Amino acid sequence: MIPRGFRFSAVNAGVKSPQVKRADMGLIVCDRKAVLSGVFTRNQVKAAPVVIGEELVRAGAARAVLANAGNANACTGIQGIQDARMLMEAAAKSLGIESSEVVPLSTGVIGVHLPVDRMVSRIPDLVSGLGNDPDVFARSIMTTDTFPKVVSRTAGRSTMIGIAKGAGMIAPDMATTLAVILTDAAVSKQALDNIIKNAVERTFNAITIDGDMSTNDTLLALSTGYVTENIDEIEKGLTEVIRDLAILIVKDGEGATKFVTIVVDGAHSEKDAKKAAMSVANSLLVKTALFGADPNWGRILAAIGYSGATIDPEKIAIEISGYEVVTNGQESKGFHEDTLHSLLKEKEITIGIRLGMGPGSFTAYTTDISYDYVKINSEYRT
Amino acid sequence: MIPRGFRFSAVNAGVKSPQVKRADMGLIVCDRKAVLSGVFTRNQVKAAPVVIGEELVRAGAARAVLANAGNANACTGIQGIQDARMLMEAAAKSLGIESSEVVPLSTGVIGVHLPVDRMVSRIPDLVSGLGNDPDVFARSIMTTDTFPKVVSRTAGRSTMIGIAKGAGMIAPDMATTLAVILTDAAVSKQALDNIIKNAVERTFNAITIDGDMSTNDTLLALSTGYVTENIDEIEKGLTEVIRDLAILIVKDGEGATKFVTIVVDGAHSEKDAKKAAMSVANSLLVKTALFGADPNWGRILAAIGYSGATIDPEKIAIEISGYEVVTNGQESKGFHEDTLHSLLKEKEITIGIRLGMGPGSFTAYTTDISYDYVKINSEYRT
Numbered sequence: 001m002i003p004r005g006f007r008f009s010a011v012n013a014g015v016k017s018p019q020v021k022r023a024d025m026g027l028i029v030c031d032r033k034a035v036l037s038g039v040f041t042r043n044q045v046k047a048a049p050v051v052i053g054e055e056l057v058r059a060g061a062a063r064a065v066l067a068n069a070g071n072a073n074a075c076t077g078i079q080g081i082q083d084a085r086m087l088m089e090a091a092a093k094s095l096g097i098e099s100s101e102v103v104p105l106s107t108g109v110i111g112v113h114l115p116v117d118r119m120v121s122r123i124p125d126l127v128s129g130l131g132n133d134p135d136v137f138a139r140s141i142m143t144t145d146t147f148p149k150v151v152s153r154t155a156g157r158s159t160m161i162g163i164a165k166g167a168g169m170i171a172p173d174m175a176t177t178l179a180v181i182l183t184d185a186a187v188s189k190q191a192l193d194n195i196i197k198n199a200v201e202r203t204f205n206a207i208t209i210d211g212d213m214s215t216n217d218t219l220l221a222l223s224t225g226y227v228t229e230n231i232d233e234i235e236k237g238l239t240e241v242i243r244d245l246a247i248l249i250v251k252d253g254e255g256a257t258k259f260v261t262i263v264v265d266g267a268h269s270e271k272d273a274k275k276a277a278m279s280v281a282n283s284l285l286v287k288t289a290l291f292g293a294d295p296n297w298g299r300i301l302a303a304i305g306y307s308g309a310t311i312d313p314e315k316i317a318i319e320i321s322g323y324e325v326v327t328n329g330q331e332s333k334g335f336h337e338d339t340l341h342s343l344l345k346e347k348e349i350t351i352g353i354r355l356g357m358g359p360g361s362f363t364a365y366t367t368d369i370s371y372d373y374v375k376i377n378s379e380y381r382t
Numbered sequence: 383m384i385p386r387g388f389r390f391s392a393v394n395a396g397v398k399s400p401q402v403k404r405a406d407m408g409l410i411v412c413d414r415k416a417v418l419s420g421v422f423t424r425n426q427v428k429a430a431p432v433v434i435g436e437e438l439v440r441a442g443a444a445r446a447v448l449a450n451a452g453n454a455n456a457c458t459g460i461q462g463i464q465d466a467r468m469l470m471e472a473a474a475k476s477l478g479i480e481s482s483e484v485v486p487l488s489t490g491v492i493g494v495h496l497p498v499d500r501m502v503s504r505i506p507d508l509v510s511g512l513g514n515d516p517d518v519f520a521r522s523i524m525t526t527d528t529f530p531k532v533v534s535r536t537a538g539r540s541t542m543i544g545i546a547k548g549a550g551m552i553a554p555d556m557a558t559t560l561a562v563i564l565t566d567a568a569v570s571k572q573a574l575d576n577i578i579k580n581a582v583e584r585t586f587n588a589i590t591i592d593g594d595m596s597t598n599d600t601l602l603a604l605s606t607g608y609v610t611e612n613i614d615e616i617e618k619g620l621t622e623v624i625r626d627l628a629i630l631i632v633k634d635g636e637g638a639t640k641f642v643t644i645v646v647d648g649a650h651s652e653k654d655a656k657k658a659a660m661s662v663a664n665s666l667l668v669k670t671a672l673f674g675a676d677p678n679w680g681r682i683l684a685a686i687g688y689s690g691a692t693i694d695p696e697k698i699a700i701e702i703s704g705y706e707v708v709t710n711g712q713e714s715k716g717f718h719e720d721t722l723h724s725l726l727k728e729k730e731i732t733i734g735i736r737l738g739m740g741p742g743s744f745t746a747y748t749t750d751i752s753y754d755y756v757k758i759n760s761e762y763r764t
Binding site for chain 2: 042075076077109214291316
């Protein structure tokens with residue numbers, strides 16, 4: 001089931017090189033002007049499509065999203081901006097809309113100019129191929145992803161879907177993620193902005209694979225507004241779609257063998273809870289211990305200690321997948337290394353941390369760090 | 383050559399278990415009251431010897447340093463403090479000094495109580511074995527270190543040596559390092575505090591292997607004060623000893639195959655320069671690229687972009703081991719991937735970053751992340 005008013009397509013455009021034969025350019029078209037919202041990387045080095053996308057989101061309306069994998073159009077200067085605009089114009093012309101209604105998205109290698117001519121030549125096929133399957137778009141934006149990411153929800157009579165690419169470079173502040181959230185629920189620009197911002201803060205900004213933040217991270221939200229529905233329901237549905245996408249991205253983290261949920265409660269504030277959760281999530285020593293099922297709880301405690309959150313070490317309690325490990329900052333009575341070692345062999349692990357300082361809570365999602373992570377990210381592919 | 387007034391020894395005390403037969407308890411004794419300074423972990427979860435060490439450094443004088451490997455005496459509560467004090471008392475008694483003149487140091491596993499009786503029983507042998515070789519002490523504090531770390535310098539007629547253990551958990555704010563700096567140069571408590579603080583800021587705080595910060599990080603400095611020398615010379619000598627130790631620790635980073643120096647110039651401020659340098663040094667994507675000699679300069683630029691330093695992306699220039707890679711935020715003219723790939727195969731790599739914003743500069747030291755890093759840190763050793 002897809003929200004009313006959206007169509008999808010993808011083609012091969014040989015973006016990275018003419019030898020690449022998989023679909024690497026995708027298009028989403030709205031059958032009427034959609035409300036547009038979005039959140040972008042906070043990296044000060046921004047790719048050309050991010051610079052343009054921020055402008056378009058401020059304007060607040062769009063009719064299409066034009067995406068490519070294989071080339072990030074980042075660190076490409078003025079020509080990068082011009083290249084993106086040429087693609088927007090070609091798509092607009094083919095669709096009979098304004099070029100300022102086409103939002104560009106790019107992901108891939110940094111510092112290389114887009115093969116604009118080759119891409120423009122494929123746009124007529126992209127437009128003629130539009131259909132009802134969001135999967136074709138999801139596949140066209142994959143890079144090191146091992147599966148396409150599409151999730152959906154309904155809120156009353158309205159529908160919302162999310163499409164994303166992730167994997168690798170999943171960061172404290174956003175994933176190298178292109179995510180597009182589509183809904184037919186009627187929602188104002190202001191309301192959509194607020195919903196997206198709040199949802200991203202507690203979902204995309206709560207995921208981390210390797211602590212890096214990319215030049216291209218973008219989450220867009222478009223509403224065709226065909227269905228009137230209670231705003232709380234809409235917010236709930238959109239937030240769940242965004243959270244589900246975030247979780248899928250973590251599950252597909254490069255070389256990840258485990259999915260880890262870190263729940264911090266009892267922090268002085270939500271901000272402190274987030275600091276503690278993200279510090280544990282980003283600790284390489286915690287991640288390698290998780291990979292090897294090493295019951296070394298001291299690494300978790302140490303990561304809380306340097307997180308910058310206000311803590312009293314003697315109030316900290318930690319449980320791992322329901323097993324009490326630390327009480328009042330020390331090893332819990334009756335703790336057995338072997339029991340924890342067995343629990344850590346599971347594919348899904350929950351680390352519960354109670355700080356005993358106040359009402360703040362936060363949940364972060366992360367993975368372990370494996371040999372394969374090092375392999376995937378160290379290989380020189382010519 | 384060692385500074386006047388210090389003696390060293392080490393014994394096996396089976397600290398981790400009676401089966402461990404290498405020297406794991408070490409002692410340094412001063413033949414008269416020494417001026418004591420020190421810098422400690424900023425982790426809020428502090429090991430017992432850190433809590434006690436901070437007190438003793440405030441008092442400012444000491445006669446001995448008693449260290450052990452195999453057990454960190456961290457997350458051990460009140461009993462941890464009592465255990466450390468019992469050891470200090472036993473050493474003091476054997477040496478005929480006050481227990482408040484013995485500075486404790488511990489490194490090793492977290493959350494396990496020290497085998498105090500076994501350790502106390504070895505103190506007479508530790509005292510009777512005192513001699514002139516700092517190497518025996520350096521070996522007794524090794525954990526995953528592959529070589530003992532001792533460096534020395536002279537400043538006029540005065541001598542200073544540094545002894546350290548490092549490897550792994552080398553962090554943005556201090557290494558899991560026990561470092562002891564010894565000198566016979568006469569220096570006041572106030573002057574020694576300032577020299578150590580400044581030196582650590584630009585040396586130990588500039589090294590990173592995995593971004594974690596331990597519960598036990600400690601650097602002590604002791605002066606017997608036998609030699610009067612120009613204070614600038616003394617400062618220079620002590621700073622060089624501390625920097626050389628920091629570099630040795632990075633070179634012995636767990637599983638490291640490369641030594642990487644990151645020089646940031648032209649930052650708005652020194653603080654900004656440090657942010658940019660440490661962000662690049664801590665980036666897992668940069669570290670894995672270095673391991674695989676992957677000429678992916680976009681990862682360096684991205685890490686600068688999310689560092690929090692004030693930058694103008696179009697002013698950034700990057701050179702790697704002298705080869706111009708990025709000019710004005712884009713790939714330099716004439717850049718060849720293969721050239722950079724060859725340079726990145728070297729064991730020692732320098733990444734030079736010019737931000738073009740002001741006079742701030744900072745140098746950071748780091749390593750790559752290898753399969754062996756993951757292996758060493760993920761293995762569950764029963």
